[in-house]
Amino acid sequence: MRKLKMGMIGGGKNAFIGAIHRIAANMDGLVELHCGAFSSNPEISRESGKELFLPEEKCYATYQEMIVKESGLTAGQRMDFVTIVTPNFAHFAPAMMALDHGFHVLIDKPMTLSLDEAKQLQQKVNETGLILCLTHTYSGYPMVKQARKMVADNELGKIRKVMVEYTQGWLSSLFENEGNKQAIWRTDPAKSGISGCMGDIGTHAAQLAEYISGTKIIQMCADINIVVEGRKLDDDGNVLLKFDNGANGILVATQIATGEENGLKIKIYGEKGGLEWHQMEPNSLIIKWPDVPTQIYRTGNSYLSNNAMANTRTPSGHPEGYLEAFANLYKNFALTLSSILEGKTPSAEMLDFPSVDDGVRGMAFIENVIASGKSEQKWFDFKI
Incomplete structure (x- = not known):
């Protein structure tokens, strides 16, 4: 039993949705930000990681560098999954690379730039048995x-x-x-x-x-x-x-x-x-x-x-809103992934998050x- 280690692609300085993802991931204490490639600009990526108090070696210049280096670490040292919070055109390549290197994926919608790309991701998820969660927040x-x-x-x-x-x-x-x-x-x-x-x-x-x-x-x-x-x-x-x-x-x-x-x-x-x-x-x-x-x-x-x-x-009468709904996606995804890592079967409640099929x-x-x-x-x- 431990927190899951999250690697983030995108979501750097002044990026609205990156901050939302980090709040949602942190809300239930199941996930910690482990590393990131926060911008296509290497300098901004490093500055963003520094502002988030990450060690210098966990602030990567590119997502390719992050995925390759993290995949070479032992199970307890590397990230467990990748969160992709980039514009639509920059979804497919990092998602496919993460899956190819054995990492589970959480990704913003729409999942890809085209239906053909979405089907390729679906096929890769089915081949690898890895998990992909799509952030249709309102279903949370x-x-x-x-x-x-x-x-x-x-x-x-x-x-x-x-x-x-x-x-x-x-x-x-x-x-x-x-x-x-x-x-x-x-x-x-x-x-x-x-x-x-x-x-x-x-x-x-x-x-x-x-x-x-x-x-x-x-x-x-x-x-x-x-x-x-x-x-x-x-x-x-x-x-x-x-x-x-x-x-x-x-x-x-x-x-x-x-x-x-x-x-x-x-x-x-x-x-x-x-x-x-x-x-x-x-x-x-x-x-x-x-x-x-x-x-x-x-x-x-x-x-x-x-x-x-x-x-x-x-309790009733204490309003919950967008951040909590977003966090429910992270919570259910994290509980599912933790169950799988522990060799257990996730419950129906845990599995209640949008998947790669919803992305297609x-x-x-x-x-x-x-x-x-x-x-x-x-x-x-x-x-x-």
């Missing part, structure tokens, strides 16, 4: 897990309709031309891939819809837009969905909804009842019935499912939704 919220359990237990009956929206307003102007670092790479096809908005937040909405409903998207009809003049990638879209159980749905993703913050919301309706969850009010799950008053389930209460409780840290579906969603948006065909089959 306790009330999302409660919603998933209620659907799985048929409390709502057969699912008929799924409505999910993810609204942001931070790209309502051409901020990429004003020096905004996040806007610059997220709207650049060379760094972000074939999609902007749908790749960035539409994938979160699609994953959440499938995760809670327990169904898979099989067809779509997409309207994809570039609203802000001069932008190179989509910043808005509306998608009609059909699921493999016969349900239909609507997915809206936009980053030009002026004044919106991070408005991820989902509604799911079955034959017996419906549910509703809002990311900006994450500790409440609204349950709707046809013949009794609406119920509000709250995080931390004993009436919740075992999985919801297993992903809750504080995420990339398939991006490629299919963009193809549908360009096509004059009404319904476009979801191809993998």
